[in-house]
Amino acid sequence: MDLTRSTEAAPTSRAQIEAMSLEGINPADPQWFVDDTIGDLFQRLRREDPVHRSHSPVEGIGDYWSVTRYRDIMQVETHHDIYSSDWSLGGITLMDFPPGEQQLQMFIAMDPPRHDEQRKVVSPIAAQPNLDGWESLIRERTCKVLDGLPRGETFDWVDRVSIELTGMMLATLFDFPQEERRKLTYWSDIATSNKLTNPDAPEPEVRMAGLREMLGYFMKLWNERVNAPPRPDLVSMLAHSPTTRDMTPMEYMGNLVLLIVGGNDTTRSTMTGGLLAMLRHPGEMKKLRADPSLVGSMITEIIRWQTPLAYMRRTATQDTELGGKQIRKGDKLALWYLSANRDDAMIKDPYKFIIDRPMPRLHLSFGFGIHRCVGNRIADLQLRVLWEELLKRFDNIEIVDEPKRVRSSFVHGFTHLPVRIVN
Known part of the structure; x- marks a missing residue:
């Protein structure tokens, strides 16, 4: 039996995954994610070879280690002196250097002390006073979006809800014109696309042209704000801090990509994935409707x-050495958070979706340690408000067709989710 993966392959069954040669397993193949069979693959790796030497035939990826257990990932996350994030060594994605593109510098792809210095510049964006001030605005926008949804006809939840709400919040964080917020969505999408792993992605020169357009737009905002009093938005923070005000254009571009993708793709994917999970687990939806105070722990579980x-x-x-394997200087490692979040050595019943789970925050979706997501509390707020308002309005939402997933092994998200509001 030929078990070689390809972009044309049909979804692989659990039996086929168990029959595959262990040496040939390559979790970075995005087809696993499109097919939603990556969970079965990780389950086998955690059991048989949790620190697995993988190979991708894609130019720029090649050999890498797949780290799939929670404890091993924590070992890496807490020893950043041994395991670097620095862009000069490859950064945070498995692709070393996309052909025809320039390497982007951003603080998540730096090691201390530069990482810590630049992170401190933008971390006040998620301070509690900001969250308190935004809640009423987020609620007003969420109500408007939900009230504008059609009843009794199919629509795309990703486009009408997830993209709209995250785009509006992202524009607020940058003090970016709301009427042009879909530019932010576009720039986020092209920033994480790659022609070598996704045939539908733009060509490298098109992608870089889009990112240069982004840089040009944000340079105008920088020039406006660097000559004005400091304001509580991300551009002003970067422009006025002694740590970041002398950044090169490429470093500014890199940090823009980081902040846009971090504020867009993650929350957008979770707004869609959360609805999908709740609709596929009607017992949990019933539990939430009976006790809306569970919304906080539900969001963490989502x-x-x-x-x-x-x-x-x-x-x-x-x-x-990691997990009994000898790691050599220069080796690249993929810390598979998606696998760690299904590791039954740390999380009880990890393949069950339980909205009142004990110790719900025992997950690695936001990373850990010095690189833990800066905006995780902003994401929590947006998700909480969405579900509080959704529960008030809709008694019955149904999935009309299977979701379409992003062709990526990095962004775990959706491009479409057709749904219908029955009531």
């Missing part, structure tokens, strides 16, 4: 269940 970024890369700075 974030674990979806895991909107499937992995982060690290590069070994020295020879070391």
Whole structure:
């Protein structure tokens, strides 16, 4: 039996995954994610080879280690001196250097002390006073979006709800014109696309042209704000801080990509994945309707269940050992958060979706340690408000057709989810 994966292959069954040669398993093939069979693959790796030497035939990826257990990932996350995120060593994605593109510098792809210095510049965006001030605005916008949805006809939840709400919030964070917020969505999508792993992605020169357009737009905003008093938006924070005000254009572009993708793809994917999970687990929906106070723990469970970024890369700075395997200096490692969030050695019944789960925050969807997601509390707020308002309005939403998933092993998300509001 030929078990070679390809973009034309039909979804692989669990039996086929169990029959595959262990040496040939390549979790970075995005087809696993399109087919939604990646969970079965990770289950086998955790059981048989949790620190697995993988190979991708894609130019720029090649050999890498797949780290699939919770404890091993934590070992890497807490030793950033041994496992680097620095862009000069490859950064945070498995693709070393996309042909025809320039390497983007961003603080998530830096090591201390530069990482810590730049992260501190933008971290006040998620301070409690900001969250308190935004809640009424987020609720007003959420109500308007939900009230504008059609009843009794099919629509795309991704486009009408997830993209709209995250786009509006992202524009607020940058103090970006709301009427042009779909530019942010477009820039986020092209920033995470790659022609080598997704045939539908734009050509490298088109992608870089789009990112240069983004940089040009944001340079105008920078120039406006650097000459004005400091304001509580991300552009002003970057422009006025001594740490970041002398960034090169490429470093500014890299940090823009980081902040746009971090504020867009993750929340957008979770808004869609959360609805899908609740509709596929009607017992949990019934539980939530009976006790709406569970919305907080439900959101945390949705974030674990979806895991909107499937992995982060690290590069070994020295020879070391991990999970019984010898890691060599220069080796790249994929920390598969999606797998860690299904690790039954740490999480009880990880393949069950349980909205009142004990210890719900025991997940790695936001990473851990110095690189933990800066905006996780903003995401929590947006999701909480969405579900509070959704519960007030709709008694019955149904899935009309199977969701379409992003062709990516990095962004774990959706491009379409057709649904219908019955009531």
